[in-house]
Amino acid sequence: MYKTIIAVGLGGFIGSVLRYLVSRLTAGVDFASLPLGTLTVNVLGCFVLGLLTGLFERTGNLSPEFRLLLTTGLCGGFTTFSTFMGENFSMARNGQFMLMAAYLIISLALGFVLFFAGYAFSAKIRL
Template identity: 40%
Template sequence: MTVLLIALGAAIGAPMRYLTDRFVQSRHDSVFPWGTLTVNVLGSLLLGLLAGLPANAPLTALLGTGFCGALTTYSTFSYETLRLAQTGARFYAAMNVLASVVAGLGAAAVGLLLAQAFS
């Protein structure tokens, strides 16, 4: 049953990642990967929130592993950062790393704090 919940969450998270990425990126005329940054920060916020709630194992499998796992993307973050560096946009590459780490950790902390405040 757990594997099915993970698959269901991923089936929703992956298309949401694609659609959100395209929506956000289409509104920026920049080589900076705003779409990937957005999905990773949103996923970090949701996972922080989930971590702070008294969630049961099935809900954690569905939302944490499945949905957040498919919504967020470390591989695309890595690829886009390397691509920026290789094309000479080293400043954007460095800012992508810095922004992703700081905003991702910050969003997870905010999610955790929100969950604790409402629990």
């Protein structure tokens, strides 16, 4: 149990730091007035989780702790659903309903497409 908690915590620490770095790198970049940092980490996280899902299906030699470090920890710490919802709330409160709708649709569509792409890409990796 302690190994699992430490693994998830370590992955979460790494994912959170990476999320912070991406938000710093994308600060000031205007992409159709969308919150680019959150969009980037969420769709990239979908790709990585899809990739890991495909890889985990093909290999049985990874410990459950390592899998949780990468999925629940790293991907969970890297992506941010609560920030995504907060940004949508702010857009709605400011009357930016079209921007909010575009952000929701783009995030969900890209998230699904990139999860699937990551999963498909995993088949190309030799283990």
